[in-house]
Amino acid sequence: MTATTQLTLTLDKNLPNLEDIRNNFSAIVAAGNFLWLGGDEGTQIDRMTADSAGNYGAHRRFELASLLPDLPAGGTEIDIEGLDEDQGYLWLIGSHSKKRKKAEEGKSAEKNRERLGRVEPDPLRHTLARVPLKAGEPVKTAGSLTVARLRNATDGGEGDELSERIRADKNHLSRFWDIPSKDNGIDIEGLAVSGNRVFAGLRGPVLRGWAVVLEFEWQDAGPGSLAMRGALKKHLLQLGGLGVRELAIRDRDLYILAGPTMDLDGPVGLYLWPNALDAVAESVLWRKDLRKVLDVPYGTGDDAGHDHAEGIAIVEQGPTARLLVCYDSPAKQRLVDGRPEQVKLDAFALAPTAVGV
Secondary structure (H helix, E strand, O other): OOOOEEEEEEOOOOOOOHHHHHOOEEEEEEEOOEEEEEEOOOOEEEEEEEOOOOOEEEEEEEEOOOOOOOOOOOOOOOOEEEEEEEOOEEEEEEOOOOEEOOOOOOOOHHHHHHHHOOEEOOHHHOOEEEEEEEOOEEOOEEOOEEOEEEOEOOOOOOOEHHHHHHHHOOOOOHHHOOOOOOOOOOEEEEEEEEOOEEEEEEEEEEEOOEEEEEEEEEEEOOOOEEEEEEEEEEEEEEOOOOEEEEEEEEOOEEEEEEEOOOOOOOOEEEEEEOOHHHOOOOOEEOHHHOEEEEEEOOOOHHHOOOOEEEEEEEEEEOOEEEEEEEEEOOOHHHEEOOEEEEEEEEEEEEOOOOOOO
16 A cells, blocks of 8 residues: 655754754654654654644754653663653653664774674663643643653662563563664564553564563652553564554554564554454464554665654544654655755555455
8 A cells, every 4th residue: 555645744944953853753643733753862852733734844842851850860862762642641652772883884894893792771761751731832730730750660770660570571571681672672662552551562572473562551659750550461463573663542443563673674564453452461463363454665775774664643534544654764755855854754544444455
């Protein structure tokens, strides 16, 4: 299936590092006339407003470091890989991953061997937080709504309580804790929130072809603090060796953007887990239990290394809906000559009840 249309995002052209911002969107969510976007660098969140043609402009950036409580020191990026909006809150999640340095052209073989041997944590990546929205702006309080962040790990280890639970999962996840993202290590990409339920998708690890979606419940744990309540559930999904790249809830269903866990191009697909919100126990979902909704474009040929689908947002339009897809490292055809502040998203039509195609 090809995109039914493309939408244009127009960023603030006066921003420093404009092209870096444009090329690194990794999560999106639609809320009313606003489109919120998160990137894998820094600690900012971006908001755009829909115009009469359905494109998005009036770009504004908001600094999260001044809003979120108890952010750990020593970090450089939240690495936002999932966004959702629920009951007046904007929710966001960092990758909770470690990173391996990249090899760089122009450096000596010895230097690149050294770089590829360096694995580094970033404390800010261990972030799960909610931020109240007031008249379309993130604030610390809005009536009874309050900003809060998942509390730090209590076992003395790095990260937050979700990090702690992952380390404690001896059956499946703990052995991947020290493996970097892109190496099939722990890498959260995808967030969906409904009431006090949180779903977090894992790009990695993929367990012999099975992707993992984590689920847990949250509760308030004092001013500015959230805690996990009950067990950490693991849903295993047979996605043909692909990992989760983003999640989105529609009615009782969960849409799953799936792509490679390693650092390579495609394939990428959108899958539907019907009635996911009715699940009360951990699930093992075979391919027959899921619906393949569409194939998503990815970089091939001259576009290899570009067009990595990272974020999805569902925009309801009466009985139907559109699925917006944003791309990290957008290919040349998504850019606009002479307008470095513009980039295009794909929009796909969704039927009232999604069916396989």
